[in-house]
Amino acid sequence: MKPPTTATPRRGSAGRHTAGVRAQDSAPADPLVVRPVRRGDLAQVIAIDATVTGLEKRDYWRSVYRRYGDSGHVERQFLVAHARERVVGFVIGEVRDWEFGSPPCGWVFAIDVKPDCRQAGIGTRLLDAICASFRLAGVRKVRTMLGRDNTLILSFFRSQGMMAGPFIPLEMDLGT
């Protein structure tokens, strides 16, 4: 299954999820550390994304790093899972205030785990960590949005306790 291509995280959207949490046989043994991304991690993050989506998007990832990885804002989180001296997954999200009429809540934009490291609870650890950051930022709700056909990641978020929220995404073609 090929996941959707990247959509740049931006205000008012929560668009990007790549295949995150699936079978593996060679998961790294603990200790697994989830920590804020560092500049030196970026190449590995780009590689994971390129492996999963089939597209390498260096410029996009540099802008994501500037906005989320190097922001110094507790409301913006770019975390990586690190084991055996390599990045094995990442999660990105931020707290949004009053968008769509909603009180402040956390949005998860992207979560991804290296394909050969899946099914080891790394996605769960990443989501737990970003939720903990959102709690520290004072919010009590986390949301995400993804394609209906992305059943793998939908199932992952469901397995973490997420249910359908009160919003319905709508769209239309703008024509030429």
Place this chain on the structure above:
Amino acid sequence: MKLQKNTSLALYSVLEFAADPNRHISAAEIADKYGVSSHHLAKVLSELARAGVVESVRGVGGGYRFAGNARRLTLMDIIRTFEDLSPAAADRRESGELTPVGMALGAVLSEIDEIAKATFSSLTLATMLRLIERQQCNQAGSRTRVPNPRDSDRESRRGAKPRPGA
């Protein structure tokens, strides 16, 4: 999306089996729990066995037991075994469905169906078992926290003295 009775029975049954994969459960036990005929349920279970979701166990204590992977099987996988979800062929549609009004309504109903399918496809049996467990906890919690007012009325009428610390 309206599920047929057989589909609902299949979902009830599969979740019963998946909750305790090592236990053999008879059709009669599930039929009794959900108030349906054993005969009817037997047909559903045999279809599930054909699909490899459960396997029959013969002999004393026989019945069926779960044979699938609860972390992989979704509600949609079970539903597909019992429902034909492909859109109706044009020659089988009612004439009203081919009018602009009918087609517009069809587009809205199709949108609802697509969301329903995505929801069913995203829920594995393992996730459902956790939801069921949560429901059970909620029910147990509400029984503990919220006393039935009728009970206290009955106690007052009986003239029961309040217990110390109650």
